[in-house]
Amino acid sequence: MSFNIDFFACSLTSVNRDLVVFGIEDFSISNGTPEPSLTVLVSKGKTYEEKAHDPFRMHCDERTSPFQSQFEYLLGEQCVFILSSFDIVKAERRDYDDHIEYLINKNKFDEAIQAFKKPPNNNEKPKRYTKQGIFEKS
Structure with a gap:
């Protein structure tokens, strides 16, 4: 390959x-x-x-x-x-917030919102981001 x-x-x-x-x-x-x-x-x-x-x-x-x-x-x-x-x-x-930041920096806002909605662990919440904050960046 x-x-x-x-x-x-x-x-x-x-x-x-x-x-x-x-x-x-x-x-x-x-x-x-x-x-x-x-x-x-x-x-x-x-x-x-x-x-x-x-x-x-x-x-x-x-x-x-x-x-x-x-x-x-x-x-x-x-x-x-x-x-x-x-x-x-x-x-x-990377942690959960790092992943969302990476997606935002790559202008992958839809993926960032999906990542926000579906955390890797059900009880995990982002510490640095809100759903509204992601929308504002897009």
Whole structure:
């Protein structure tokens, strides 16, 4: 199986059935290296679909390249660690509010409202969002 991605992959690991890719959006020697990001891809038959995408900054990232980083998933911790020359970043699973925020940022307002209406756990409520607040953003 093969599939295309629209960014440069620096490292990857599998988490359960998902593929977590540490990458950068654009790369050119003259412009330097942009901020890295973590992208979670979920298997959809013979291809993968983006489930989450989070850009972030690392300490002293202007002095290193994401291509120099190590990327490890620790099963017991249920998290990913990114090790660079100056930094260790711990990336943890998103919570319910993070998922709604991701959908809003991707302009997937109908999906955000559906996620609001159908929480992963019946007694879970978003802490940062209201149904009206999601409608106002759309």
